[in-house]
Amino acid sequence: MAIKVGDAIPDATFVVATPDGPAPRTTAQIFPNRKVVLFAVPGAFTPTCSMNHLPGYLAKEAEIKAKGVDEILVTSVNDVFVMGAWAKASGAEGKITFLADGSGSFAQAVGLTLDLTERGLGIRSQRYALIAENGIVTALAVDPNPSAADHSSAEAILALL
Numbered sequence: 001m002a003i004k005v006g007d008a009i010p011d012a013t014f015v016v017a018t019p020d021g022p023a024p025r026t027t028a029q030i031f032p033n034r035k036v037v038l039f040a041v042p043g044a045f046t047p048t049c050s051m052n053h054l055p056g057y058l059a060k061e062a063e064i065k066a067k068g069v070d071e072i073l074v075t076s077v078n079d080v081f082v083m084g085a086w087a088k089a090s091g092a093e094g095k096i097t098f099l100a101d102g103s104g105s106f107a108q109a110v111g112l113t114l115d116l117t118e119r120g121l122g123i124r125s126q127r128y129a130l131i132a133e134n135g136i137v138t139a140l141a142v143d144p145n146p147s148a149a150d151h152s153s154a155e156a157i158l159a160l161l
Helices: 047-059 061-066 080-090 105-109 154-160
Strands: 013-018 021-026 035-041 071-076 097-100 113-116 122-125 128-133 136-142
Touching (some): 013 080, 021 097, 047 154, 080 097, 128 154
Antiparallel strands (some): 013 021, 128 136
């Protein structure tokens, strides 16, 4: 069953790229006592993710944070090295936090996986965005078409803040 508004963010551990190498970052470190926007993409460096979804959040970063958001995060079922490279290549390093969900455990825990095996990508995350306050989902937007970032775009999330 997919996560929904009113649900608590499940316990999970991501991996983030740091100057000292890969480091764990847990949902218990990210979500309590904060307001965060988390958006998920099927894959780093993929066309819609890199040319549409991520750039929208980068362009709207200041507007989103002006609405009281403490941190903007992106997650994907990619390893920490790919996510770190994507952060650098996109110019989003230090502005948006890149959370590697390499095994897809978070995507599974929130019930938002996407089977792209036929396209050679395996099990990935659906494209979605959520707002969480103190670890509770207050808004959730899932794109029905993984090739479009409409419902989960930065503009759509700004309208929900």
